[in-house]
Amino acid sequence: MSDADRPDDQPNGPATTTRRRALMIGAGAGAAVLSIRPALAQTAGSVLACEIPVPDPGRAGSFIAPDGSTVPAGTQGAFAPPGRAFKGEEVKRALAGSQLPGTSMESNRAYVNYIRRLQRGQGGFTCFASLQMPRA
Amino acid sequence: MIYRAPPADALLAEPIDAFTAVYHRPSGQTHLLVEPAPEILDALGRDGLTLAKLRAALAERYDLTEADDLAERLEELVAAGLVSAA
Amino acid sequence: MKVRVGPASFRVGSAWSQPLAQLRALYADYPPGDSVPDFTVRLEPTRPWRRWVRPSVAIAGDYMLPEAAPLPLAHALLAAEMAMNLQVALGWRRHLLLHAAAVEKDGRALVMTGESGAGKSTLAAMLMRRGWRLLGDEFALVDLHNGSLHPFPRPISLKNDSIAALAGEGRWGPELVGTPKGTIRHLVPDALALAGMNRQAMPAMLLFPRYGFAPATRAVPASEAFVRLTAASTNYANLGEPGFRALTRLVREVPTVAVDYPDGASALAMVDEIWG
Numbered sequence: 001m002s003d004a005d006r007p008d009d010q011p012n013g014p015a016t017t018t019r020r021r022a023l024m025i026g027a028g029a030g031a032a033v034l035s036i037r038p039a040l041a042q043t044a045g046s047v048l049a050c051e052i053p054v055p056d057p058g059r060a061g062s063f064i065a066p067d068g069s070t071v072p073a074g075t076q077g078a079f080a081p082p083g084r085a086f087k088g089e090e091v092k093r094a095l096a097g098s099q100l101p102g103t104s105m106e107s108n109r110a111y112v113n114y115i116r117r118l119q120r121g122q123g124g125f126t127c128f129a130s131l132q133m134p135r136a
Numbered sequence: 137m138i139y140r141a142p143p144a145d146a147l148l149a150e151p152i153d154a155f156t157a158v159y160h161r162p163s164g165q166t167h168l169l170v171e172p173a174p175e176i177l178d179a180l181g182r183d184g185l186t187l188a189k190l191r192a193a194l195a196e197r198y199d200l201t202e203a204d205d206l207a208e209r210l211e212e213l214v215a216a217g218l219v220s221a222a
Numbered sequence: 223m224k225v226r227v228g229p230a231s232f233r234v235g236s237a238w239s240q241p242l243a244q245l246r247a248l249y250a251d252y253p254p255g256d257s258v259p260d261f262t263v264r265l266e267p268t269r270p271w272r273r274w275v276r277p278s279v280a281i282a283g284d285y286m287l288p289e290a291a292p293l294p295l296a297h298a299l300l301a302a303e304m305a306m307n308l309q310v311a312l313g314w315r316r317h318l319l320l321h322a323a324a325v326e327k328d329g330r331a332l333v334m335t336g337e338s339g340a341g342k343s344t345l346a347a348m349l350m351r352r353g354w355r356l357l358g359d360e361f362a363l364v365d366l367h368n369g370s371l372h373p374f375p376r377p378i379s380l381k382n383d384s385i386a387a388l389a390g391e392g393r394w395g396p397e398l399v400g401t402p403k404g405t406i407r408h409l410v411p412d413a414l415a416l417a418g419m420n421r422q423a424m425p426a427m428l429l430f431p432r433y434g435f436a437p438a439t440r441a442v443p444a445s446e447a448f449v450r451l452t453a454a455s456t457n458y459a460n461l462g463e464p465g466f467r468a469l470t471r472l473v474r475e476v477p478t479v480a481v482d483y484p485d486g487a488s489a490l491a492m493v494d495e496i497w498g
Contacts, residue, residue: 023172023194025209026202032173033212036166036452036459057266057282123282148463150470155445159466164459166466168449 051085054111056123066106068113079107088127091115139210140184140220141177147218149174160218167216172209180219224255228363228374228419229316232306233259237266237273241298248299248377248395248408251416261309265301268292281305284313297398300406303379307360310374311456317363317372318461318468321454324357324371325349326418330426331371332497333362333476335454341433344384345489347409351388352490356415357423366464369471370422375415377408387486427497428478435482437492442478 055062055070062070063078071078086100094100095116099108118125148159156169169177172194179185179193191206213219223246224233233255236242264282267273277295283305293301311319322335323346332349336342343359350356358374365372377395380388382404385397395408410416428447451469452458458465479496483489 020197020199022201023175023198024201025172026205027208031212032170032209033216033218034168034449035216036168036449057280060270148466152445152448152470152474153443157448157470159463161463164462166452168445
């Protein structure tokens with residue numbers, strides 16, 4: 001990216017003298033690489049304080065099937081909504097293997113599957129997406 | 137350990153005063169580089185160099201100061217995903 | 223109701239009629255929205271019975287970011303404005319977005335960046351009163367190809383003391399007391415701003431204002447401006463390469479100044495001085 005070689009050409013002379021510029025390898029004022037972090041995490045404020053409703057308000061009242069899809073209330077084998085939104089922190093832990101608060105093993109699996117299937121535009125999607133970011 | 141820079145078309149670089157802003161296409165990430173990072177990337181190229189060969193290549197082009205810190209500078213580039221170490 | 227602001231069109235639906243009436247009044251001088259809007263926002267009750275009992279407004283839209291708390295019905299107008307901001311912040315890809323106010327004079331634009339509460343809205347409103355054309359108080363839209371600014375003049379959100387400072391002429395929204403950010407009132411951009419909402423302007427200076435400090439002016443190196451603006455952009459990371467090109471071009475071609483000011487009057491004087 002920068003080439004500081006400046007050969008001195010001597011007429012009739014075979015040799016070229018190169019004056020090299022100095023290159024500081026030491027840390028000086030800090031690291032030589034500053035990586036820009038995505039701004040979405042900043043827009044969300046504290047990402048871990050964001051919430052994911054299950055299901056989203058557009059489907060309020062639906063039950064959650066074990067595979068995470070939403071089904072009519074009362075469907076056999078499906079679970080009633082948890083009655084509260086989950087915090088980003090709680091979902092992050094659940095994705096890593098622990099259980100969402102106030103759930104049984106089966107209802108936890110259903111809710112987590114629902115969250116994993118969130119699409120852009122559904123309530124909680126942006127919160128879920130920011131949980132996946134490396135520096136959330 | 138061979139250190140390699142990304143292929144030429146993987147990086148967009150724009151000088152901004154004493155720094156170089158770099159966009160790494162494969163990751164979509166942006167970094168701000170300052171001496172000696174751009175010079176290191178330049179010297180490594182696609183084929184890559186060992187730490188010792190890199191130091192020699194830089195010493196040929198430049199008068200180096202605090203050259204013992206070269207490993208540290210390389211690690212910063214590796215951590216940022218701009219240099220691969222294999 | 224539907225409304226167009228600059229390049230973006232919105233549709234706002236609501237479970238209650240009062241917020242829609244307030245929005246129609248606020249946007250009375252704006253062009254009507256398109257039949258197919260860019261963004262849809264809905265004001266919904268947090269639970270079905272909260273439509274009537276202690277009415278509580280939740281925002282829903284194409285793009286969502288869960289809010290800390292829903293708002294009471296009296297602040298539904300604020301909820302709608304915040305929701306529209308959110309849609310743009312998360313979903314707009316046709317320009318590089320900066321959290322910034324922008325005003326134009328003689329074909330050149332001044333861009334003032336800052337967090338919510340940094341005073342950029344108040345400063346923008348004051349400059350508007352002094353004859354500058356307001357391009358926007360919340361977002362600066364930077365063209366990805368040529369670096370010009372597209373106006374996006376939404377109602378200016380003024381808080382607490384700024385409301386009294388700007389009191390007077392213009393169309394105002396209702397006073398909203400007791401919101402999470404205190405008292406808020408919206409001031410509709412003037413005729414000059416609305417008439418010019420599709421007339422772009424080239425940025426001539428970037429400003430980093432800081433309110434509440436002794437007066438000071440400092441030239442900011444382009445590299446520092448670059449890093450600070452990546453943090454001030456809601457869509458820089460999503461845009462990828464075009465965002466990188468647009469932002470590097472901006473900081474290389476437009477000088478940046480940091481200004482500390484103790485009050486509005488000082489700010490205006492300092493702007494006059496550095497604008498030249």
